[in-house]
Amino acid sequence: xxxxxxxGGSADRAxxxxxxxxxxDDASLATALDTALERQxxxxxxxxxxxxxxxxxxxxxxxKSGDRHLEQGVGVRAVRGERQGYAHSDDISVExxxxxxxxxxxxxxxxxxxxxxxxxxxxxxxxLYPVGTAPTDVPVAIKVDWLNEIDAYARARDPKVSQxxxxxxxxxxxxxxxxxxxxxxxxVLPLVRVNVQVLAADGTRREVGxxxxxxxxxxxxxxxxxxxxxxxxxxxxxxxxxxxAEACPAGAMDVVLGPGWPGILLHEAxxxxxxxxxxxxxxxxxxxxxxxxxxxxxxxxxxxxxxxGRRGSINVDDEGTPSKRNVLIDNGILVGYMHDxxxxxxxxxxxxxxxxxxxxxxxxxxxxxxTFMLAGEDDPEExxxxxxxxxxxxxxxxxxxxxxxxxxxxxxxEAYRIENxxxxxxxxxxxxxxxxxxxxxxxxxxGHDLALDEGxxxxxxxxxGVPVGVGLPTIRVNDLTVGGTEG
Amino acid sequence: xxxxxxxxxxxxxxxxxxxARAGASQADVLLVEGDDRExxxxxxxxxxxxxxxxxxxxxxxxxxxxxxxxxSIVSTSDLAPVAIDRMAAEAVALAKAxxxxxxxxxxxxxxxxxxxxxxxxxxxxxxxxxxARIEDAKRxxxxxxxxxxxxxxxxxxxxxxxxxxxxxGNSLGFVGSYESASHGLFSEPLAREGDSMQRDYWMTxxxxxxxxxxxxxxxxxxxxxxxxxxxxxxxxxxxxxxxxDGLTAPSLIGQIAxxxxxxxxxxxxxxxxxxxxxxxxxxxxxxxxxxxxxxxxGSKPFDGEGQPTRRNTIVENGELKTWLLDTYSxxxxxxxxxxxxxxxxGSAPRVGTTNLWLEPGEKTLDEMIAExxxxxxxxxxxxxxxxxxxxxxxxxxxxxxxENGEIIHPVEEITIAGNLGDMLQSIDRIGSELxxxxxxxxxxxxxxxxxxxxx
Numbered sequence: 057x058x059x060x061x062x063x064g065g066s067a068d069r070a071x072x073x074x075x076x077x078x079x080x081d082d083a084s085l086a087t088a089l090d091t092a093l094e095r096q097x098x099x100x101x102x103x104x105x106x107x108x109x110x111x112x113x114x115x116x117x118x119x120k121s122g123d124r125h126l127e128q129g130v131g132v133r134a135v136r137g138e139r140q141g142y143a144h145s146d147d148i149s150v151e152x153x154x155x156x157x158x159x160x161x162x163x164x165x166x167x168x169x170x171x172x173x174x175x176x177x178x179x180x181x182x183x184l185y186p187v188g189t190a191p192t193d194v195p196v197a198i199k200v201d202w203l204n205e206i207d208a209y210a211r212a213r214d215p216k217v218s219q220x221x222x223x224x225x226x227x228x229x230x231x232x233x234x235x236x237x238x239x240x241x242x243x244v245l246p247l248v249r250v251n252v253q254v255l256a257a258d259g260t261r262r263e264v265g266x267x268x269x270x271x272x273x274x275x276x277x278x279x280x281x282x283x284x285x286x287x288x289x290x291x292x293x294x295x296x297x298x299x300x301a302e303a304c305p306a307g308a309m310d311v312v313l314g315p316g317w318p319g320i321l322l323h324e325a326x327x328x329x330x331x332x333x334x335x336x337x338x339x340x341x342x343x344x345x346x347x348x349x350x351x352x353x354x355x356x357x358x359x360x361x362x363x364x365g366r367r368g369s370i371n372v373d374d375e376g377t378p379s380k381r382n383v384l385i386d387n388g389i390l391v392g393y394m395h396d397x398x399x400x401x402x403x404x405x406x407x408x409x410x411x412x413x414x415x416x417x418x419x420x421x422x423x424x425x426x427t428f429m430l431a432g433e434d435d436p437e438e439x440x441x442x443x444x445x446x447x448x449x450x451x452x453x454x455x456x457x458x459x460x461x462x463x464x465x466x467x468x469x470e471a472y473r474i475e476n477x478x479x480x481x482x483x484x485x486x487x488x489x490x491x492x493x494x495x496x497x498x499x500x501x502x503g504h505d506l507a508l509d510e511g512x513x514x515x516x517x518x519x520x521g522v523p524v525g526v527g528l529p530t531i532r533v534n535d536l537t538v539g540g541t542e543g
Numbered sequence: 544x545x546x547x548x549x550x551x552x553x554x555x556x557x558x559x560x561x562x563a564r565a566g567a568s569q570a571d572v573l574l575v576e577g578d579d580r581e582x583x584x585x586x587x588x589x590x591x592x593x594x595x596x597x598x599x600x601x602x603x604x605x606x607x608x609x610x611x612x613x614x615s616i617v618s619t620s621d622l623a624p625v626a627i628d629r630m631a632a633e634a635v636a637l638a639k640a641x642x643x644x645x646x647x648x649x650x651x652x653x654x655x656x657x658x659x660x661x662x663x664x665x666x667x668x669x670x671x672x673x674x675a676r677i678e679d680a681k682r683x684x685x686x687x688x689x690x691x692x693x694x695x696x697x698x699x700x701x702x703x704x705x706x707x708x709x710x711x712g713n714s715l716g717f718v719g720s721y722e723s724a725s726h727g728l729f730s731e732p733l734a735r736e737g738d739s740m741q742r743d744y745w746m747t748x749x750x751x752x753x754x755x756x757x758x759x760x761x762x763x764x765x766x767x768x769x770x771x772x773x774x775x776x777x778x779x780x781x782x783x784x785x786x787x788d789g790l791t792a793p794s795l796i797g798q799i800a801x802x803x804x805x806x807x808x809x810x811x812x813x814x815x816x817x818x819x820x821x822x823x824x825x826x827x828x829x830x831x832x833x834x835x836x837x838x839x840x841g842s843k844p845f846d847g848e849g850q851p852t853r854r855n856t857i858v859e860n861g862e863l864k865t866w867l868l869d870t871y872s873x874x875x876x877x878x879x880x881x882x883x884x885x886x887x888x889g890s891a892p893r894v895g896t897t898n899l900w901l902e903p904g905e906k907t908l909d910e911m912i913a914e915x916x917x918x919x920x921x922x923x924x925x926x927x928x929x930x931x932x933x934x935x936x937x938x939x940x941x942x943x944x945x946e947n948g949e950i951i952h953p954v955e956e957i958t959i960a961g962n963l964g965d966m967l968q969s970i971d972r973i974g975s976e977l978x979x980x981x982x983x984x985x986x987x988x989x990x991x992x993x994x995x996x997x998x
Binding site for chain 1: 585638642644733811930932994
């Protein structure tokens with residue numbers, strides 16, 4: 057293989073892995089790409105993946121099962137204009153890649169002479185998650201003991217805790233992408249996640265509390281008792297809180313969103329609508345709004361794949377483009393979409409490092425990485441005091457958006473009434489619904505307390521899940537519809 | 544599919560043998576091989592063509608511990624003999640690191656004795672060329688675009704065909720296999736009028752291509768649904784009757800099913816946990832899960848543990864009759880499996896539904912609308928606002944507002960909320976139209992009153 061990449065690190069390790077284990081060298085990559093290029097295609101790429109995932113889970117006080125999964129294969133894509141052919145195989149070899157290339161190129165009829173592909177070393181620009189020990193190499197026995205500690209700690213927190221479910225999920229992914237322009241990039245991506253869910257019971261009433269955390273780093277980082285005990289404390293606190301929670305009010309009201317995970321608002325309301333594919337096809341509520349005001353003054357939203365160790369971070373995207381920090385909304389004005397190669401090409405702009413895929417069995421799409429709003433200057437307590445009566449939403453479950461109408465929804469897992477500027481009674485089952493292109497125009501206060509989430513987000517699009525992050529400072533949004541049951 | 548049934552059974556046997564050699568006291572193995580094709584047409588362009596072969600091998604190893612069995616699951620797509628031996632050894636080592644669980648283990652018996660032909664595929668369909676499916680997608684797309692001048696864009700129309708062979712075997716001597724297919728067609732057009740832009744969809748799916756609704760009809764219905772959403776607006780917060788249409792009602796039925804899964808019962812995390820034998824819904828409500836409907840998208844001759852699938856009446860005339868159970872959750876509750884084990888290659892058996900539906904009632908949707916004084920028809924639900932532990936329900940919705948039996952205007956940016964327990968009791972109309980578009984089906988349902996939050 058060619059000389060090591062200039063930046064070294066995970067790129068070198070990934071290249072060596074595919075070379076040693078599967079004999080993938082530059083010459084054989086070029087051969088497979090040549091097969092795709094025998095037809096009239098604009099571009100072709102190969103994506104090799106070898107991923108180990110393991111999870112150990114506990115319930116009813118015992119670690120009942122250990123799982124280990126190996127996912128490996130190659131996906132081959134041929135692109136011509138807006139047209140994409142895709143084929144994949146679970147066998148990592150040049151021969152499989154050649155066969156898949158023969159299938160993928162079927163989108164083009166005409167044959168074409170082409171210059172042989174010359175593979176060149178591309179700079180991966182970042183080394184955001186160097187790890188010494190792969191999380192999947194941490195012995196299972198350590199994970200089992202740790203889960204037992206989590207269980208004991210959670211049960212000791214409160215007698216109302218009646219069930220504890222906890223899991224440790226670790227992933228170690230090797231990827232290599234080679235394009236017909238000669239780009240060849242590889243990466244090794246670790247991913248860890250610790251989940252704690254407790255059930256609290258009080259008489260006949262039962263409520264669940266969940267907290268998880270993770271990112272792209274060594275599992276050892278989560279072993280810090282302060283960290284994992286914090287997770288358990290949160291899960292227990294939320295379950296107990298929900299035991300006391302009342303039905304949520306219904307109707308339009310002013311809402312204060314807490315810092316961190318409530319950034320899912322940005323992900324649903326704004327983020328998806330700014331993905332390049334929807335805007336190229338003009339199916340997004342944000343189509344043709346470039347340069348226009350889409351948020352209140354002071355609102356700046358970025359998608360940043362370059363933050364070390366974050367769940368949504370990537371050294372390069374799954375098409376080989378280095379990740380970037382992309383400003384989407386600058387002081388209220390729409391300034392950027394998120395692009396993969398295909399949509400960037402068709403819209404005549406540069407790819408932004410957002411071409412991501414779930415696995416080798418999936419075609420890349422424009423996807424978010426870590427999406428958040430920059431901090432403002434307001435004191436979070438003052439923001440709460442500014443609201444006479446409304447809702448304070450601190451944590452959320454899932455959300456969803458209709459890209460075309462712009463309507464989004466997300467569900468609070470911890471929320472309180474705001475009464476006379478004070479945090480009041482906890483409420484449960486609050487769902488917030490709004491209109492993406494409109495909601496950020498109604499942001500009236502932005503706190504100085506930007507926080508990123510704990511590292512548990514997975515975004516779904518076209519049936520593909522990818523890990524993402526979100527972040528938000530405390531903000532006030534006026535006149536948002538809250539879906540509860542109380543008038 | 545490249546491998547024959549005999550070859551696949553040999554792989555399963557090899558994995559079982561390897562697990563036994565490595566020290567497993569029990570094991571079961573699931574092997575799935577399939578091929579998938581997917582095409583998408585947008586406007587007049589073929590936008591996407593995908594062809595793939597997929598396979599997966601999952602081994603569950605059980606090792607005798609002090610007071611029960613230790614369990615692990617490993618999965619891989621590498622079927623080389625040496626890789627299988629390695630995975631089996633890894634599975635046993637992994638199991639030994641876990642705790643012994645007195646409940647864990649294969650079923651004690653009762654495995655499927657015959658494999659009925661459930662019409663899960665049509666051999667003729669295997670010869671249908673990719674071009675024919677492209678043609679289906681083109682016809683759906685053209686019909687959607689031609690339906691109305693306000694349909695000026697789309698996310699495309701997508702056709703898919705997948706074939707799979709499943710082989711399941713265990714160390715108690717059961718080996719079974721079946722072949723299945725699934726075909727689908729989906730169209731998602733956009734309508735535009737002034738500043739309002741709306742999308743909607745329609746779809747059809749089936750085990751045989753001949754089960755599918757006509758492609759042009761799929762496109763037209765999708766377009767009709769998108770057009771009728773134009774000019775949607777929010778409404779004032781209120782309490783009103785809510786009709787779930789045939790596309791949204793199945794999600795409610797699925798949520799009920801998730802709350803009768805044996806796992807959520809023994810974990811005490813279902814709001815229905817203490818309601819077995821009680822009346823949990825209006826008397827007209829009968830909900831059935833049947834894994835042996837001929838041609839059903841959820842049909843299979845045996846479940847993920849080799850137990851014969853069957854017809855389970857979950858709710859009969861409003862009364863909760865059974866949990867859905869696999870072997871493990873059944874043992875936890877002192878009951879027998881209901882043949883409801885669902886299993887993927889990378890996961891342990893869990894409870895799942897097969898073909899799940901609500902029995903239809905008397906009235907057509909049109910008649911239900913005609914007799915509605917004032918209320919909402921829900922045509923789309925978004926978000927995940929359902930808590931199975933409490934039954935609390937609050938989801939984003941879009942639909943149509945009805946007054947005096949007439950649809951007045953489309954509605955959007957609202958939520959509907961209630962508690963699933965109360966909602967089931969207050970179902971006061973069940974429609975007559977039951978159409979299968981997936982593994983769960985329901986006729987339209989009317990809930991007497993829900994909280995609708997809006998402007």
